[in-house]
Amino acid sequence: MSAEGQVLAVSHSIAMVGLEPCAVRVECSLGPGLPGLRLVGLPDLALRESVERVRTAVKQQGLHWPGGQRTVVNLAPADLPKSGSGFDLPIAVAVLAATGQVPHEVLDRVWSVGELGLDGQLRAVPGVLPVAAGARHAGAGSLLVAPSAAPEAALVDGLTVVAVRDLREVVEVLRGRSCGTPARPAPVVVPQVGHDLADVRGQPVARRALEIAAAGRHHLLLAGPPGCGKTMLARRLHGLLPPLQVGAALEVAAIHSLAAQRRPDEALSLVPPLREPHHTVSVAGLVGGGSGIPRPGELSLAHHGLLLLDELLETPRVILDALRQPLERGEVVLTRARQQVRYPCEVLLVAATNPCPCGYLGSPTRACRCRPDRIERYRSRLSGPLLDRLDLHLEVSPIDREQLLGPPDGEPTATVAGRVVAARAAAAERWGEDAGNRDVEVARLRATAKPGALRTLAQAVEGLALSARAFDRALRVARTIADLGGRSAIDPADVEEALAYRLADLAVAP
Amino acid sequence: MNLAAALARAFGPVVADGSDPRAVAGVLAWLLPPRRTPVALRRRAAQVAERDGGRPAEVLAAVVGAPDPALGDTLVDLAHRWRTLGVRVAVVGDPAYPARLAAGWPLLDAPALLAWRGTLPAARPTVAVVGARRATGYGTGIAAWLAEAASGAGVSVVSGGALGVDAAAHAAALEGPGATTVVLGCGHGIVYPRPHARAGGLFDRIVEHGGALVSELLPWQPPIPAHVRARNRVVAGLADAVVVVEGGERSGSLLTAGVAVERGLPVLAVPGDVRAPGSSAPHRLLSEGAAPCTGPADLLAAVGGAPTGDALAPAGQVPVDDGGLPPEVRAVLVAAWPRPVPLELLARRSRQPTGLLLAAVTRARVCGVLAEGPDGLRLRRAPTPEVRARLDSTTPGENAGRHGDPSGMPEERG
Ligand SMILES: [Zn+2]
Secondary structure (H helix, E strand, C coil): CCCCCEEEEEEEEEEEECCEEEEEEEEEEEECCCCEEEEECCECHHHHHHHHHHHHHHHHCCCCCCCCCEEEEEEECCCCCECCCCCHHHHHHHHHHHCCCCCCHHHHCEEECCEECCCCEEECCCCHHHHHHHHHHCCCCEEEECHHHHHHHCCCCCCEEEECCEHHHHHHHHCCCCCCEECCCCCEECCCCCCCHHHCCCCHHHHHHHHHHHHHCCCEEEECCCCCCHHHHHHHHHHHCCCCCHHHHHHHHHHHHHCCCCCCCCCEECCCCEECCCCCCCHHHHHEECCCCCEECHHHHCCCCEEEECCHHHCCHHHHHHHHHHHHHCEEEEECCCCEEEEECCCEEEEEECCCCCCCCCCCCCCCCCCHHHHHHHHHCCCCHHHHHCCEEEECCCCCHHHHHCCCCCCCHHHHHHHHHHHHHHHHHHHCCCCCCCCCCHHHHHCCECHHHHHHHHHHHHHCCCCHHHHHHHHHHHHHHHHHCCCCCECHHHHHHHHCCCCCCCCCCC | CHHHHHHHHHHCCCECCCCCHHHHHHHHHHHCCCCCCHHHHHHHHHHHHHHHCCCHHHHHHHHHCCCCHHHHHHHHHHHHHHHHHCCEEEECCCCCCCHHHHCCCCCCCCCCEEEEEECCCCCCCEEEEEECCCCCHHHHHHHHHHHHHHHHCCCEEEEECCCCHHHHHHHHHCCCCCCEEEECCCCCCCCCCHHHHCCCCHHHHHHHCCCEEEECCCCCCCCCHHHHHHHHHHHHHCCCEEEEEECCCCCHHHHHHHHHHHCCCCEEECCCCCCCHHHHHHHHHHHCCCEECCCHHHHHHHCCCCCCCCCCCCCCCCCCCHHHCCHHHHHHHHHHCCCCECHHHHHHHHCCCHHHHHHHHHHHHHCCCEEEECCEEEECCCCCHHHHHHHHHHCCCCCCCCCCCCCCCCCCCC
């Protein structure tokens, strides 16, 4: 820098690498040389265009642009890839400070983020929530943002968020002549039960499976013909999930904000997300990706919530394979040439599938026209590591007349959700906050089972010719069944019930 | 000379006891595709037999002659292939070739050469239980009932190797002491249908249980429709009676029944739901004079087998609540029998707490009281009339879904 000239001003902002905020110093120096502005420090394409926008905006607002001098703006640290148009404002602020139009002492405390229009108006950029959280963490006292981004940024505690309309207002605020518009945080929305479990008539087994899935966060496989209500059941399961804690809701909002899946003035929702990607979704769409800094995919958008994958067996193998590791680890790791980006994806997966290629195997109303070997091949795609992650398998039969005409015979969501919360609390007390019945080590699970339960399980696995994996899965589910029943030890009956959540074996015909 | 010795060496370990390796190699050489077919061989044999008479071995020798030396390597490879598959072969008329099947050859159609794994059915009565691949729960349930009762009475079972009725019959026959024989529509080297033919599958269990897998095809020949159709005559040829459980208008089981009539065997048919397409084959046979089969007793009477075993008459021997099934659950299953009951329906009808019901179902499956399929759950054994009567009188309204009552149970699939 020194060869180019003296660093005259530094402003601060945040670059996001995935969900991880990194503080960035925007240094501006002026010196002799060819007139013009040079941007250094790994800017991406959108950032390079920033130079023109900033220059035009400054002039349009009637502010001074250092015309006769060589201006260099450096984004530090240099090895950190930066992207997007959110650096427009900090660059403009650094240039204005370097030319003495705003005081530079305040810039240590007053950080900024936002895109500039050519007229000098400020615009919101996606992902302002994690930027604001990062700024507060890095020591910012206040943050200048576009008015539309302010409610979202103001969700972060301990940071003064100032909404500014244009560059002139920025100058006024930094000179201390105006306070800008103090931002009020977006409201918080508490979940309302939309799809009530009471609507699930005459399917006691499905109701019970949903309750267990919600309580133990067990991934669920639903197999049934088209139109049998698989999606309906998945929505009811979503309604059974306890509301998010504010911290978790902020994490969810940050991911959605980064993916431009949320309006900045939207209320902070405590409703767990529900994502239903189509089975033609791309790998990048599912796990995340895209050029530049990879964006979160559906898996991460469903973080702390429910991911519903319909037509699981129509889904290409490559997609199924891409699901596996994120489901195991609870996070997506996207590796690019220069960096590794991590997005969390603690999801409850509900995978729905037809029982056979035509969809009508086992249907009482329509005949299945599939060749048996085709059914076998179709189902064999379900096997393997992904299926092993799905603890509960449920065959969903189409609604019949008897059910439709019957009275609502089951408990409403509110009642069942109460048991779910109690069961989760019991599990949390036993394992600690970091583990659940779904992923705690099998040895720890075994230690909570009565000897008779383990014996029963071993006999059943032998008698029904099940795999060792099925043993573990049944034990996990049995743990949750016991938790729902308020039992500290797993009973033989818990194990037996757990073993019933399996698809019928095709190879054993009678 | 060299060729004859090589063939004798290669086929020695593959041919059954009492069979001549050279005769087997000669028939094989004649059968090797694409030149000739088993049909052509039988036609020639029939001509020779009519003209010259003679025992099957002499007729065969006259038809096939000595193998073409050019085929030597192919034949040796073939022998090795069968040997690695653990297969034995014999030609018609050999001591190991089933006498029932050979009877009447070449006027009656039978494979000139038979390859098998396991133990061929002995002289005791054998019943063929045949029906559709796309069977309903009713079809597989009845097939299992008949086959299990036959096996329990020491009667062997024979059927094709398809899924559906065939598989149900074989699997149920494994429950008793009787053996069961699968007639394949492909060669022994083809893994088809995969769920049964893979290692440890139903076919392996059948062989372990003293039964056999039989094929007239070369190891690599696929289950093309012609092969699958041709196996029906072998099924009938190995049986003393044929019962058709379920099948559509063009079901292969009609071919089996036709061959049985030609061979003078009793043909039985199981009445079905008149609305179901799968009832057309048995109903057509009934209208043409087949005997109705309404249970194992009819079938066993047709082969002169004494009806024994509790699968046939379990009155008072099997307690109502065996397997730990709650009486309410059992009542629903009995009312629907032999149709399977979908799990949700069982939970709804029995009005048991769901967790308790599921635990009971698992328990009953583990101890073999309940069978489970894509259509639902079914009692493995027929409930006795006494049990039915008692349940009917004690739990009115719970017998909806009884066969013939369309109000409650789902309709049959085609
Ligand atoms: Zn189908």
